[in-house]
Amino acid sequence: KAGVTQTPRYLIKTRGQQVTLSCSPISGHRSVSWYQQTPGQGLQFLFEYFSETQRNKGNFPGRFSGRQFSNSRSEMNVSTLELGDSALYLCASSLTGNEKLFFGSGTQLSVL
Amino acid sequence: GENVEQHPSTLSVQEGDSAVIKCTYSDSASNYFPWYKQELGKGPQLIIDIRSNVGEKKDQRIAVTLNKTAKHFSLHITETQPEDSAVYFCAASRDTSGTYKYIFGTGTRLKVLA
Numbered sequence: 001k002a003g004v005t006q007t008p009r010y011l012i013k014t015r016g017q018q019v020t021l022s023c024s025p026i027s028g029h030r031s032v033s034w035y036q037q038t039p040g041q042g043l044q045f046l047f048e049y050f051s052e053t054q055r056n057k058g059n060f061p062g063r064f065s066g067r068q069f070s071n072s073r074s075e076m077n078v079s080t081l082e083l084g085d086s087a088l089y090l091c092a093s094s095l096t097g098n099e100k101l102f103f104g105s106g107t108q109l110s111v112l
Numbered sequence: 113g114e115n116v117e118q119h120p121s122t123l124s125v126q127e128g129d130s131a132v133i134k135c136t137y138s139d140s141a142s143n144y145f146p147w148y149k150q151e152l153g154k155g156p157q158l159i160i161d162i163r164s165n166v167g168e169k170k171d172q173r174i175a176v177t178l179n180k181t182a183k184h185f186s187l188h189i190t191e192t193q194p195e196d197s198a199v200y201f202c203a204a205s206r207d208t209s210g211t212y213k214y215i216f217g218t219g220t221r222l223k224v225l226a
Contacts, residue, residue, distance in 0.1 A: 043203075043216040055211055098211050
């Protein structure tokens with residue numbers, strides 16, 4: 001069974017640009033969560049989607065948004081990038097959202 | 113707000129020794145406590161978890177203990193091996209509107225010295 005797939009693996013952007021990250025969950029998993037990981041800060045929850053609806057949201061500005069498609073694949077968008085947005089963005093899937101989380105390898109975003 | 117404190121931030125042990133990582137959570141409604149291992153260049157991988165109705169759980173060389181009264185939980189790794197070197201994260205979560213809301217600790221970098 002294929003794991004959680006995130007693309008692209010690395011991204012380099014400049015301030016002010018926008019970026020879209022993609023996540024394909026494990027087959028059959030309907031819940032997708034996104035986390036931001038920075039050194040010393042651990043994993044910060046961005047949002048969670050289930051059946052194309054955002055069910056939970058963390059404390060991030062509105063520049064961070066996401067969506068989920070009918071096949072459970074999810075995308076995350078960050079607009080007007082800032083230097084502080086440089087981080088590893090992790091996607092995690094689970095069957096319905098109240099089971100174990102399975103993480104992808106992440107997208108490393110660098111904002112210059 | 114809800115918080116999970118994790119200590120130590122770095123831990124070095126000799127191969128074969130034991131390692132212990134401790135976490136404290138603030139939300140008394142938390143009822144699920146997973147531990148994740150993250151190797152370089154990879155995403156976190158679940159290694160063991162415990163629910164609030166259990167005080168201890170063991171899986172080969174790894175064990176987790178939970179003290180609900182003190183809101184503490186710990187990861188114990190015995191007979192450490194070089195491949196145990198990684199960053200370990202604890203998390204506390206509770207059911208929120210039908211889904212778990214996870215709060216992660218800031219991680220412990222474990223180095224096992226051969």
